[in-house]
Amino acid sequence: MLKLDGIKLRKGMIAGSLLVLGGALGLFLLYLFDWVNSFVYIGGLFMWLLVLFVMLLVVRHHKRTALFVGAVVAVLTLLLLFDIRLLNYELATHAVTSYKEPIPATADSNVHLMIVNTTTTAYYGEDDGFIEEGENVLAVYPITNSQRYHQKNEDLRAFVEDKTDYFGQMRENVEAYLGFPPGDVVAAYNRTDIEGNSLGLGIALAASLHVRDVANEIPIAVTGAIHPDGSIHEIGVVTEKTLIAEQSGLPYLLVPTENAAEAREVVEERNLSIEIVPVAHIDEAFAFVEAVNGR
Known part of the structure; x- marks a missing residue:
């Protein structure tokens, strides 16, 4: 028993x-x-x-x-x-995106790099500090647990592997494409206060225009991730970048082909005047610069 x-x-x-x-x-x-x-x-x-x-x-x-x-x-x-x-x-419940002035890639390239101010907050409402500080809030997104889990894993992997962040990876890709570090030409390449990889296309385009001594007389907003072979790939917060480009008075916005539909939808819904130009490779960006300058 x-x-x-x-x-x-x-x-x-x-x-x-x-x-x-x-x-x-x-x-x-x-x-x-x-x-x-x-x-x-x-x-x-x-x-x-x-x-x-x-x-x-x-x-x-x-x-x-x-x-x-x-x-x-x-x-x-x-x-x-x-x-x-x-x-x-856990305390980060919302992501708030707001206006940030585009960065001129160089003094004379007329290429403007699109950046977005993104912060997290535990609460968002009409009396929130962002409104009180006069920030031009573009969008507010609730943060989900799956997003928190993904971010936790990314941070942990970066810590364990000593992984290069997205901005660092962008710099490596730009240098691989150009064949030289463009820090002396494009100051934004050396910035340490910017995250993400979306400045890659703009930096590479401005540096190449400078090296080739090609003049661009038309202001152009540019965003997109570049790979070492010059191909352009999708990035985030395209809606916000489209709105910022419009508010900044820029007539054209170059975006990755994968992001063009979202950008055009914003233009149609908000009745904006900016023209969206999709590019899949940096060569297409060069071709647009030449065309818009009447060459």
């Missing part, structure tokens, strides 16, 4: 461990789909671990069962250690 009870106990503990593991997975899915916040998710993992530790104490004299429960404890502990940094991202 005692042996039978021992077998039932071990089977019950194994089943219980699997249920706890399933509960942790369910809690993770609830977090990703915004049903619970990170405090509930991390707190739930702590609770499941406490339950498992109690179970481990109960079966500590049953070697195989204890090993199984211990393995589940190890899995949940690793998950907790991997995800506990989510608590640092």
Whole structure:
């Protein structure tokens, strides 16, 4: 009878461990789909671990069962250690984008680099500080848990791998395409207060115009990520960049082909006067500069 009870106990503990593991997975899915916040998710993992530790104490004299429960404890502990940094991202509930003046690539290129001021806040309303400070708010986006999780993983990977950030990668791509670092020509190349890779096309275009001694008399707004082969790839916050270019009085906006539909939709919906010019390769940007200057 005692042996039978021992077998039932071990089977019950194994089943219980699997249920706890399933509960942790369910809690993770609830977090990703915004049903619970990170405090509930991390707190739930702590609770499941406490339950498992109690179970481990109960079966500590049953070697195989204890090993199984211990393995589940190890899995949940690793998950907790991997995800506990989510608590640092919880207070950021909204991303707020606002106007930032375009950067002239060079003094005489008439190429304007598009940047957007992006901040996060725990609350956004009519009496928010952004309004009080007179910021030209363009859009407010709620931050989802999946976005927080992705950002946490990106930050962790960058820390572990000492990974080059997007702006650093942009500089490497521009230099690979040009064959030289354009810092002496385009000051923005040396900036340390800008994030992202969307200045790549504008910097490469302005530097190439300078080297080739090609004059551009028409102001042009430019945004796009460049690869070493000169191909142009999509970037983010295109809606905001379109609005900023319009507000800055720039007649043309060069964007990656993948972003053209979004930019044109903004132009149509807001009845803007700016013309959207899609480019898939920097050669197309050169061709546009020559065409718009009547060459």
